[in-house]
Amino acid sequence: MISWGKNQKVKSVVDGFITSRRIPHAIMIEGENNAANLELARYIAAAAVCDNDNVPCGSCQNCHLAKIGSHPDIAVINPLDGKKFLSVDQIRELRAEAFVKPHQAANRVFIIEDASRMNPQAQNALLKVLEEPPKNVVFILLVPSKTMLLDTIISRCVLLSLQDESNDNQYIETADKFIDTLLHGSEYELAKLLTPLEKSRVEMEKFLGTLSVRITARLKSSKLNSRILDSLFDDIKYYLDLLATNINMALLVSLIASRSKGLLNK
Ligand SMILES: [Zn+2]
Structure with a gap:
């Protein structure tokens, strides 16, 4: 379970869309602690794939697979080995992948672990799919600060700003x-x-x-x-x-x- 601490505002927003089963198709999580960003992204992803009433229930097979990081409908995207940035080709692949139906859950989730590692070209490629997203797909972009991305991307996302809990x-x-x-x-x-x-x-x-x-x-x-x-x-x-x-x-x-x-x- 996430310890929300100072982030009660974010909690109420997330609780709101999870319980109403209206998870936005594009979410941006900004915060200096990448581990905390990823934890929240995984929580939302579990809620998107869980098929019980009280999502994420934490006990169904979808939740279990989400928890151990091997759910077929949850992808975490990072630059390729040895590369610093996500390539435009990777984003194009992701775009194509987004139009494939979910494997076993009701939704597919794509988590871009460090969205600041997209150059403007890659961001523009992503923008296309954010503008006209396929059904049942959730994109979650993680960034240290939203200012690292183009305004056009920011405006397409529901922004969740996490305050760092650790005394960094x-x-x-x-x-x-x-x-x-x-x-x-x-x-x-x-x-x-x-x-x-x-x-x-x-x-x-x-x-x-x-x-x-x-x-x-x-x-x-x-x-x-x-x-x-x-x-x-x-x-x-x-x-x-x-x-x-x-x-x-x-x-x-x-x-x-x-x-x-x-x-x-x-
Ligand atoms: Zn579940």
């Missing part, structure tokens, strides 16, 4: 300092900045999440150092993967410091 704000300053130190400071200073995070994997994970949001924000406001920041952004996924293994935290900190600093010399 405490890391905004550290994340900004990390970026500045990376660009202007030493590897030693970078490692020193991260040392307090050695104590907790959870804190490190939150920091890395905030860092990726701050990088995106910087890239949006200025093209300065974009090559370095882009590479740093890509590395964060690698660090999160390492974090999920049992890597020694001190080792991880020094790896992040040296690898990030190394980006300047590439």
Whole structure:
């Protein structure tokens, strides 16, 4: 079950369309915490495929498949392996796929996990299907901030703005300092900045999440150092993967410091 916390307004909107069985065909979830965005998207998707009275019931086969991420009528779309952006071809495929009847549920759901990773061309391709959506299809677009998408896309979607529940704000300053130190400071200073995070994997994970949001924000406001920041952004996924293994935290900190600093010399 979702913990709604500060997001009671969003809860009432979602409850409203779920209980009335009028799930909008295009929903945009904006929020800095991608995991929370995805959790809400999966909740709405389960409600769209569940065929019991009290959706999502949580116990029928559709709900079960939705929960374990293998429902044939729920697709989560990401850039192809090794690619940074969703290609126009992927969006065209999605468009064609949207016109295929659901496999086993009443609806099909397409979740675009990071819709900010669509260039204007891909967004325009998506726009066509949002303008004239097939029946029984729900598109859910996830973004750190709606400002990353074209106005024409935003205006087609019901917007759900999530406030971050975790106390990520405490890391905004550290994340900004990390970026500045990376660009202007030493590897030693970078490692020193991260040392307090050695104590907790959870804190490190939150920091890395905030860092990726701050990088995106910087890239949006200025093209300065974009090559370095882009590479740093890509590395964060690698660090999160390492974090999920049992890597020694001190080792991880020094790896992040040296690898990030190394980006300047590439
Ligand atoms: Zn169900």
